[in-house]
Amino acid sequence: MTRSDIGVVAIIYATCLLFLVMTLELKAAAQVYPLCLIAGLAGLNTLYLATRLWRLFSGRPAIEEAGITVPGPEKPGLVNDLPEIFKGFLAGQFFFVVIASVAYLALMHYVGFYPAGLVYMVAVMWRLKVPPLHMAITLAVLGILIYSVFTLFLKVPLPRGILFG
Template identity: 75%
Template sequence: MTRSDIGIVVIIYATCLLFLTMTLKLKAAAQVYPLCLIGGLALLNTLYLGTRLWRLFGGRAAQDVPGDAKGPGARPALVNDLPEIFANFVPGQFLFIVIASVAYLALMHFVGFYPAGLVSMLAVMRRLRVPPLHMGVTLAVLGALIYAVFTLFLKVPLPRGILFG
């Protein structure tokens, strides 16, 4: 088990708890879909935690324990993988994504969900140097999928924005 595993599990459980408290404030009929998603996410997170703990405390991969923690009676080791994970961290990209997310929320307020999503996804993919063909395919597939699921199937009213509302 690594330190990043602990962080991921804690963040996902906290996210589930946050959305659960918000979902329980909805009308009973509107709670079904969010509760299914939250329950599924919590279940997958629990399974992930279980596999990491199994591996840490002597599961089939006990021989993978690094360093001098091997051998009979050795204590399981918690591996610090954070330096490796953040070795290629680019602060400028991270800052751009944060700013783009805030701009997306503001833009959605004014022009609506679909135009704001299109503009923000284009900007982010362009900044991350995604090839134009991949950008087009991504936008077309996600646009069609979101439209089919939320607008046609679930009939969720998406924000139209001040300009088009």
């Protein structure tokens, strides 16, 4: 088992708990689908945790399963794989996406879902150096998909924003 396994499992359980609390505030009829999704995610996370714990206590080296090569003998147990995972981490890109996400939420309040989403996706893809053709294809496909699923099929009212609402 690796340290990143512990972090991933904890974050997913915390996410399930957060969405469970929010789902329980909905009307009973609207709770069924979200509860099924939350239960499925929590179940898969528990299965993942069980397999990691099984490997930890069965004596199989965690380095072998993590694909990390370390010289010398390795004892089974908890392995710190975080330096290997975060090698090459680009802090500037990470913090740009975090700040852009917060700005997206604020912008959506003022101009609505579609314009804010367009600005957000263009800004993030530009910062991540996505080629213009791929950017255009992504914007077109996601725009059509979101519009057809949420607006036409599910008839979900998306935020229009203060300026257009």
